Amino acid sequence: MGSKIVEKFVEILNKFAEKVNNLKYIIAIKNTFAALLPVIITGAFATLFSSVLFNVDTGLAQIDALSFLAEFKPIADVISYFTMNFLTIYVVFLLGFEVAKLNKLKGIFPGIVALMSYLVMNPSFINFVTDDGASIQITNVLGRQYTNTEGLFLGMFAAILSIELYTWFGKQDRLKIKMPDSVPETVSTSFSALVPTILIVTVMATFGFAIEAITGMYASDIIYSLVQQPLQGLIQGLPGILLLMLVAQIFWVIGLHGMQMVRPIREPLLLAAIVANTTAFQAGEQIPNIVNMPFWDVFMTFGGSGGTLGLLIAIFLVSKRDDYRQIAKLSFVPGLFNINEPLIYGLPIMLNPILAIPFIITPLITGTIGYFAISVGFAARSVVMVPWPVPAIINAYISTAGDIGAVITQIFCIIVAVLIYLPFVKVANRTVVSEVEAMD
Amino acid sequence: MSEMNIMLVCSAGMSTSMLVSAMKKEIKNMELEANVFAKPSTEAIEYAETEEVSVLLLGPQVKFMESRFKESLEGKNIPIAVIDSRNYGTMNGKKVLQQALDLANK
Numbered sequence: 001m002g003s004k005i006v007e008k009f010v011e012i013l014n015k016f017a018e019k020v021n022n023l024k025y026i027i028a029i030k031n032t033f034a035a036l037l038p039v040i041i042t043g044a045f046a047t048l049f050s051s052v053l054f055n056v057d058t059g060l061a062q063i064d065a066l067s068f069l070a071e072f073k074p075i076a077d078v079i080s081y082f083t084m085n086f087l088t089i090y091v092v093f094l095l096g097f098e099v100a101k102l103n104k105l106k107g108i109f110p111g112i113v114a115l116m117s118y119l120v121m122n123p124s125f126i127n128f129v130t131d132d133g134a135s136i137q138i139t140n141v142l143g144r145q146y147t148n149t150e151g152l153f154l155g156m157f158a159a160i161l162s163i164e165l166y167t168w169f170g171k172q173d174r175l176k177i178k179m180p181d182s183v184p185e186t187v188s189t190s191f192s193a194l195v196p197t198i199l200i201v202t203v204m205a206t207f208g209f210a211i212e213a214i215t216g217m218y219a220s221d222i223i224y225s226l227v228q229q230p231l232q233g234l235i236q237g238l239p240g241i242l243l244l245m246l247v248a249q250i251f252w253v254i255g256l257h258g259m260q261m262v263r264p265i266r267e268p269l270l271l272a273a274i275v276a277n278t279t280a281f282q283a284g285e286q287i288p289n290i291v292n293m294p295f296w297d298v299f300m301t302f303g304g305s306g307g308t309l310g311l312l313i314a315i316f317l318v319s320k321r322d323d324y325r326q327i328a329k330l331s332f333v334p335g336l337f338n339i340n341e342p343l344i345y346g347l348p349i350m351l352n353p354i355l356a357i358p359f360i361i362t363p364l365i366t367g368t369i370g371y372f373a374i375s376v377g378f379a380a381r382s383v384v385m386v387p388w389p390v391p392a393i394i395n396a397y398i399s400t401a402g403d404i405g406a407v408i409t410q411i412f413c414i415i416v417a418v419l420i421y422l423p424f425v426k427v428a429n430r431t432v433v434s435e436v437e438a439m440d
Numbered sequence: 441m442s443e444m445n446i447m448l449v450c451s452a453g454m455s456t457s458m459l460v461s462a463m464k465k466e467i468k469n470m471e472l473e474a475n476v477f478a479k480p481s482t483e484a485i486e487y488a489e490t491e492e493v494s495v496l497l498l499g500p501q502v503k504f505m506e507s508r509f510k511e512s513l514e515g516k517n518i519p520i521a522v523i524d525s526r527n528y529g530t531m532n533g534k535k536v537l538q539q540a541l542d543l544a545n546k
Contacts (some may be wrong), residue, residue, distance in 0.1 A: 255500050
């Protein structure tokens, strides 16, 4: 693979990865969503618990003797609501905190600044239309669409903007309240946050007010329908998700963490998608999204990126190379938990013109299979988030709240992956001699 | 020399923890005074800023973070390098430990 063009291509991708991953907001967004996972898992747990225990149609509560369990459903409901339907609130706080940290600001107060800045852009009332057509205004409430993932993009924007302003104001000595030297330092620093906070919150509230005054719509609703919804539509369609996967796989092939590359786009959109599904499931409504975070893990990355569970099985079946078998043995247990770095760097798959081909195309094919299996109704849509290291079959079962169709589809995908990898592992058998010579 | 702390960094700290066990075995064999531990990339810089870290090794999959790590930890004087991908893939504790020791003694 010594050709100049390939070398150049790898170099460009490496440079690109370095540039993108050093962008402040990319780092902050990635850290935010990594920190958010416990919130989403808590919501997932409550929802599953509810469906297995408290639900009168699906849970233990359907048994007459245990029907009292249904009385406890409000516990799960409240957890589900304040995790899933409050996601934007947590994102805004964390993102404000992360951006501030990268701007070398100390403490957690910037998280509060970000949150206030976002909240004041939204209305503090809801217009409610009753069954007979009368419109009632309910005041002193924050509508659900401003706390759940519909507000996500405006929230992220508000967090970044407010913290940048906050950082800038903090550097302006003119805006600091001067204290006489006799005042202790802790007292004077507590005043230093005062002016910037007042200014920023006022600016953001005015900004929100102006948008509503001019357009008649709130900023959150505008950003949702103009930016967030179209982006979600793009990534949650089959071509969009396959493209995202293709990009991730190409970076893995040059030895870089592909998921790290697509995470800033993938995480907000696919996590929002699964959270919307969880909310619908808990409410007993139609599940909206086929493509979501567990879809990615269940149908495209079993065994790790590239669906390498298929590669492991293929090696055990037909590889005649000792080095391959040894690496596969080493990789087997981690592979069950979807960790495949030993395969990527040990076989290696990285910069390997033979194995790179099935590594790239396998998730695209299995993802397509998963998508159609769900579309035709054979497999259910995922309803709860499952962490990525959860093994195959278990993740399909849990994420769909126990759908056998999804498990069967995943097993079928794994078999397809084995079949895709098989011929390439056989070809690799033939190259063994020359490579060992080359290594010496 | 005081006790050595070797920090390995990868994306989630998962695959690197396999390497940590291989290196620990090697440290025991060589009867060295050294700690090895893995951190996810999201926590690594903050940790290195506050705790004692003698050598920092990045997994090959996050080598694009090298420049940022070097920049952020400039004042700390911690040697930073990327683990050779082949040694990483084969979980070769011996060679990676050697790399860490070489780096620390430079």
